[in-house]
Amino acid sequence: MLLPIFCLLAQASAQKQLDWWETTVFYQIYPRSFKDSNGDGIGDLNGITSQLEYLKELGIGATWLSPIFKSPMYDFGYDISDFYAIQDEYGTMEDFGNLLAKAKELDIKIILDFVPNHGSNESVWFEEALKGHEKYYDYFMWEDGVVDENGNLQPPNNWVSVFRKSAWEYREEVGKYYLHQFVIGQPDLNYRNPVVVEEMKNVIRFWLDKGVAGFRVDAINHLFEVDKELFGGKYPDEPRTGDEDPDSYGYVDHIYTRDQDETYDMVYQWRDVLDEYKASDGFTRVMMTEAYASPQLTxxxxxxxxxxxxxxxxxxxxISNVNGKSSANEIKYAIDQFLTFKPVDKLANWVAGNHDQSRVASRYSPELVDGMNMIVLLLPGIAVTYMGEEIGMVDGFVSWEDTVDPSGCNTDDPINYVQSSRDPERTPFQWSADKNAGFSTADKTWLPVADGYETLNVEVQRNTDRSHLNVYKSLVQLRGELAFTHGRYESVALNSDVFAFRRWYNGENYVVVVNFREEQFTVDLTYFENVVGDLEVTVSNIQSPKAKGTIVQADRLEIFGSESLVLKVK
Structure with a gap:
C-alpha cells in the first residue's frame, strides 16, 4: 500500500495551484442591452447590479463590461470623451461603486473595456487641440492634405477607415486632417507622444484604484501607425489589394496602420502597471487584448x-475561421491552431461570440448552441461567454430605420446594410416573456427586442429541465473537475461531421462528442487511449434523447443528428 500512497502524495504536490483568472468563466456584458433599471429603454449600471445574482447562478466568476465611460455615443461608448467619468445614461460613479461592492460580495470580478486607440472629437482634449493648445494638439495624429490637379484639397493619403471611406477628416480650425481609423468621431491618439503614453497609464491606474480586476483592451493592433519620419516626414499610401471599392476597408493592405512593432511594447508597459498593483497586494489584475490577426502576431x-x-x-x-457549415476537420484545425502556436507555459482561451459578431445560434445553428458551449467551456484554457449565448439567443432583426450601428449606417445601403451592422447581436437581453423581454418597461427600447423572446428567455429556461441555460450551468460546474482544470487534451474528427475531444487527469477520463450535422452516425471512440467499455452520459444537449446517467458503449456510440454529449469513462 505504500507505493500508491506515495504516488498520490507526489501527484498532489505536483498539482499546479491555479490563479483565479485561470479557472473562472468570463462573461461579457454589453451594458446598453443587459438590463434597464430606470425605464428609459437603455441598459445601465444599476440594471447590471440587480442581475449579478444571475451571474452567480451561472457560476460566472468575472464579467467584462463593454465601455461605460463618458461618450457622445456615435459608436456607443467606443468614442470616449472622458476616460475618467461614467456615461450619464449608464449611471454615476456612485452607481459604479455600488456595482463593485455587490460584485465583491458575490466574489465576481469586474473587468472594464479599455479603448486606448482613440478618443472622441467631443472630448476636452480634442476641443483644446482645435484651439491650438500645444499639449492636446500633440495628443492626436495630424497631417497636411494634398492638392489635386483641379486645385482641390484632398486627404493626405489613401488610408481607409474600418467603417469605410477616408480615415482622414479635415478641420479648418488647424488647417490639417486628423486620423481616425474608426468613425469620424474617434480621432486616433498619438502614442509617439510620451505624454499620451503616461496619460493612458493614469487612466488604467484610476480604475484599478476603484477596484476593477483588469481590462479588455479594444482594437489593440491599430494602436500605432508607421513612423512617418522613415518616409521623409509624410505618411505613405498603403498598397492596393485589388478591391475596386475605394471606400472599402479592404481596398488597401493595412501594413502601415496595423500590427506595428511598437504596439507590443505598449502592451508590455501596461502589464507592468497591472503588476505594480499585484506586487502591493498579491492579487492578479488581468489583461485581455483584442486583435484580429494571424496566430503568429497574436x-x-x-x-x-x-x-x-x-x-x-x-x-x-x-468566430473568424469556422461556422455551422464547417466540417469537423475544419473545427479541429481551428481549435488546434491556437494550441499549437501558443507558448507552452501560457493558457489558451476560447470565445465563440461577442458584441461585434453574429450570435452562435445564428452563425452555427440553434441545435449547436449546447455543443459550442461544451467546446468553449471544456477545452483547456480560459472560457469567455457573450451574454445570451447561455440561453441560445439569436440575432434580432433590426430594420434600416432602426439601425444605429455606424458600421451599418455608413454603408448608405438600406438593402445590404445588415451584412455590416452589428445591431442584430446587440439586441436586448431576454429575461422573460414580459414586455420588452423583461429588459425594460419603456415604450421603446434603444434596439428592438428580437422576435421569439416569449419562449426564448431566462425565466422559461430556468423552469425547464432540459434547457440551454441548465446545460450551461452543468458545464460550468463540470469545468471545475480536475480533468478540465489540470487535464491533458487530444482531439479527432471521427468523420467529416463529428468532432470529439478527450480530457483526462489521473483516473478521470472524459470525452466530448459534437455532431455538426443532422445525419445520424455510429462512431468508435476507442480511438482515444483508455476509452473502452461503458461510458456514462454526464451532460447532453437539449435535443439528445440520452438523459444524464445513460450508459453507452465506447466502440459503437450512436450519435443522432446535431447531438452533443459529454461522456465519462466508467
Whole structure:
C-alpha cells in the first residue's frame, strides 16, 4: 500500500495551484442591452447590479463590461470623451461603486473595456487641440492634405477607415486632417507622444484604484501607425489589394496602420502597471487584448523574452475561421491552431461570440448552441461567454430605420446594410416573456427586442429541465473537475461531421462528442487511449434523447443528428 500512497502524495504536490483568472468563466456584458433599471429603454449600471445574482447562478466568476465611460455615443461608448467619468445614461460613479461592492460580495470580478486607440472629437482634449493648445494638439495624429490637379484639397493619403471611406477628416480650425481609423468621431491618439503614453497609464491606474480586476483592451493592433519620419516626414499610401471599392476597408493592405512593432511594447508597459498593483497586494489584475490577426502576431501579445504582456490575447478562431457549415476537420484545425502556436507555459482561451459578431445560434445553428458551449467551456484554457449565448439567443432583426450601428449606417445601403451592422447581436437581453423581454418597461427600447423572446428567455429556461441555460450551468460546474482544470487534451474528427475531444487527469477520463450535422452516425471512440467499455452520459444537449446517467458503449456510440454529449469513462 505504500507505493500508491506515495504516488498520490507526489501527484498532489505536483498539482499546479491555479490563479483565479485561470479557472473562472468570463462573461461579457454589453451594458446598453443587459438590463434597464430606470425605464428609459437603455441598459445601465444599476440594471447590471440587480442581475449579478444571475451571474452567480451561472457560476460566472468575472464579467467584462463593454465601455461605460463618458461618450457622445456615435459608436456607443467606443468614442470616449472622458476616460475618467461614467456615461450619464449608464449611471454615476456612485452607481459604479455600488456595482463593485455587490460584485465583491458575490466574489465576481469586474473587468472594464479599455479603448486606448482613440478618443472622441467631443472630448476636452480634442476641443483644446482645435484651439491650438500645444499639449492636446500633440495628443492626436495630424497631417497636411494634398492638392489635386483641379486645385482641390484632398486627404493626405489613401488610408481607409474600418467603417469605410477616408480615415482622414479635415478641420479648418488647424488647417490639417486628423486620423481616425474608426468613425469620424474617434480621432486616433498619438502614442509617439510620451505624454499620451503616461496619460493612458493614469487612466488604467484610476480604475484599478476603484477596484476593477483588469481590462479588455479594444482594437489593440491599430494602436500605432508607421513612423512617418522613415518616409521623409509624410505618411505613405498603403498598397492596393485589388478591391475596386475605394471606400472599402479592404481596398488597401493595412501594413502601415496595423500590427506595428511598437504596439507590443505598449502592451508590455501596461502589464507592468497591472503588476505594480499585484506586487502591493498579491492579487492578479488581468489583461485581455483584442486583435484580429494571424496566430503568429497574436502570440506576441503574451510577451517576449522577460517582458510579460496580455494573459489573454483573444483567440477568435471559433468566430473568424469556422461556422455551422464547417466540417469537423475544419473545427479541429481551428481549435488546434491556437494550441499549437501558443507558448507552452501560457493558457489558451476560447470565445465563440461577442458584441461585434453574429450570435452562435445564428452563425452555427440553434441545435449547436449546447455543443459550442461544451467546446468553449471544456477545452483547456480560459472560457469567455457573450451574454445570451447561455440561453441560445439569436440575432434580432433590426430594420434600416432602426439601425444605429455606424458600421451599418455608413454603408448608405438600406438593402445590404445588415451584412455590416452589428445591431442584430446587440439586441436586448431576454429575461422573460414580459414586455420588452423583461429588459425594460419603456415604450421603446434603444434596439428592438428580437422576435421569439416569449419562449426564448431566462425565466422559461430556468423552469425547464432540459434547457440551454441548465446545460450551461452543468458545464460550468463540470469545468471545475480536475480533468478540465489540470487535464491533458487530444482531439479527432471521427468523420467529416463529428468532432470529439478527450480530457483526462489521473483516473478521470472524459470525452466530448459534437455532431455538426443532422445525419445520424455510429462512431468508435476507442480511438482515444483508455476509452473502452461503458461510458456514462454526464451532460447532453437539449435535443439528445440520452438523459444524464445513460450508459453507452465506447466502440459503437450512436450519435443522432446535431447531438452533443459529454461522456465519462466508467
Amino acid at each position: 502570440m506576441r501579445y503574451f510577451g517576449e523574452g522577460d517582458r510579460l504582456g496580455s494573459q489573454m490575447p483573444f483567440n477568435f478562431a471559433l
